[in-house]
Amino acid sequence: MSNTPPDPSRPDWVPDNAGADFATRVMKGVDGGHDGMGTRLGDMTKVPNPANQDIALTPPPEVTPQPFRRRRLSVEEYVQGILAGDRTILARAITVVESNAAADSDLSQEILRQILPHTGKSMRVGITGVPGVGKSTFIESFGCYLCEQGHRVAVLAVDPSSSLTRGSILGDKTRMEKLSREANAFIRPSPSGGTLGGVTRKSRETMLVCEAAGFDVLLIETVGVGQSETTVRSMVDFFLLLLITGAGDELQGIKKGIIELADTLLVTKADGDNELRAQTFCGDMERVIHHLASPTHGWKPRAIRCSALTGAGIPEAWTIIETFKALTSAHGSFEQRRREQTLEWVHAMAHDALLAAFHQHPAVKTLLPEIEKQVLDGQIPAASAAQSLLAKFTYPL
Numbered sequence: 001m002s003n004t005p006p007d008p009s010r011p012d013w014v015p016d017n018a019g020a021d022f023a024t025r026v027m028k029g030v031d032g033g034h035d036g037m038g039t040r041l042g043d044m045t046k047v048p049n050p051a052n053q054d055i056a057l058t059p060p061p062e063v064t065p066q067p068f069r070r071r072r073l074s075v076e077e078y079v080q081g082i083l084a085g086d087r088t089i090l091a092r093a094i095t096v097v098e099s100n101a102a103a104d105s106d107l108s109q110e111i112l113r114q115i116l117p118h119t120g121k122s123m124r125v126g127i128t129g130v131p132g133v134g135k136s137t138f139i140e141s142f143g144c145y146l147c148e149q150g151h152r153v154a155v156l157a158v159d160p161s162s163s164l165t166r167g168s169i170l171g172d173k174t175r176m177e178k179l180s181r182e183a184n185a186f187i188r189p190s191p192s193g194g195t196l197g198g199v200t201r202k203s204r205e206t207m208l209v210c211e212a213a214g215f216d217v218l219l220i221e222t223v224g225v226g227q228s229e230t231t232v233r234s235m236v237d238f239f240l241l242l243l244i245t246g247a248g249d250e251l252q253g254i255k256k257g258i259i260e261l262a263d264t265l266l267v268t269k270a271d272g273d274n275e276l277r278a279q280t281f282c283g284d285m286e287r288v289i290h291h292l293a294s295p296t297h298g299w300k301p302r303a304i305r306c307s308a309l310t311g312a313g314i315p316e317a318w319t320i321i322e323t324f325k326a327l328t329s330a331h332g333s334f335e336q337r338r339r340e341q342t343l344e345w346v347h348a349m350a351h352d353a354l355l356a357a358f359h360q361h362p363a364v365k366t367l368l369p370e371i372e373k374q375v376l377d378g379q380i381p382a383a384s385a386a387q388s389l390l391a392k393f394t395y396p397l
């Protein structure tokens with residue numbers, strides 16, 4: 001044992017044989033704050049400590065840090081704020097609507113109930129296409145054009161993948177820099193949180209809130225992979241599919257099923273060297289849709305081309321949407337679709353809630369492993385297994 005006094009800058013867990021290169025040293029503390037002023041707790045803890053000795057400090061008073069909380073608004077304040085087009089309240093109301101917290105559910109439903117008479121007056125446009133096709137750039141250009149025409153534009157996203165990939169399709173508002181500075185535009189990135197069903201509920205309700213706030217054009221962006229196109233189709237009046245030339249059918253996900261959902265095909269990036277190819281491709285697509293059934297009664301889908309860079313085709317895209325609205329309103333299919341969508345939504349929500357309750361049911365959860373085993377062992381048929389599980393299910397739980 002060495003008799004040298006312990007080095008106060010060397011913690012006792014440093015190995016005895018640690019050389020000079022063992023880079024752990026405890027620095028002497030600074031009395032008071034780092035700026036040389038007193039500590040936040042005042043002089044009570046500020047005890048001179050020249051030799052780093054143990055010193056009994058006067059215990060600081062109990063200070064419980066108070067988290068910053070915004071005052072909760074009342075239902076009336078939310079409703080009045082939304083109807084007055086107050087953007088801050090609008091954003092907060094959407095946060096309430098998007099919340100998964102049970103505590104927000106009553107508030108959110110009451111806000112929605114009160115704004116309901118002020119909803120439904122917008123044109124709801126769904127925009128889809130594979131990643132990189134130019135959705136965000138198109139929305140930027142199209143949205144700015146609509147604002148110039150005196151419209152108020154809200155941009156929302158249905159992006160169930162974003163919570164997994166963190167690559168929210170509207171996460172980067174930078175691609176919509178100009179539009180996000182427009183006083184008459186409101187861009188809401190995709191709600192986080194999982195399932196397509198969950199994201200859809202939030203997006204539908206957010207649409208209603210935006211309509212009550214006076215936005216007369218809603219642009220709902222969704223990435224063209226998976227099931228989200230079908231979902232967005234079920235919540236919009238007009239569905240726009242963006243395509244690029246030369247990407248190959250497979251790459252663009254141009255499945256017949258998706259083209260059949262679209263009210264118009266928009267060939268993007270029709271500029272520079274690509275202009276001629278876009279023209280040819282657009283003609284090809286026109287011939288394709290000619291042979292397909294239209295998703296909307298009273299409307300014949302169109303194929304057009306545009307460039308978000310030069311602005312070519314942007315006004316035409318809006319003219320088509322306006323024509324669509326006029327024709328389908330006259331035909332009755334516009335209103336008919338909205339009614340069907342609302343009822344489908346009710347059924348879908350009841351369906352989702354019932355399914356979740358079934359899987360959370362304690363008796364079902366207890367029985368499930370045994371029943372699964374019996375099915376796999378060939379002891380009972382699948383239908384009997386399902387019946388046994390359902391027999392255990394009661395609702396409410």
Ligand SMILES: Nc1nc2c(ncn2[C@@H]2O[C@H](COP(=O)(O)OP(=O)(O)OP(=O)(O)O)[C@@H](O)[C@H]2O)c(=O)[nH]1
Nearest residue numbers: 130131132133134135136137138169269307308309
């Ligand atoms: N030349 C040309 N390039 C374009 C046009 N529109 C978009 N681009 C480019 O295409 C690339 C992809 O565009 P985005 O708008 O980000 O595509 P997106 O469909 O939103 O992509 P994701 O968000 O990844 O699904 C960007 O580099 C754009 O600059 C256009 O009209 N002309």
Ligand SMILES: [Mg+2]
Nearest residue numbers: 135136169170
């Ligand atoms: Mg995008």
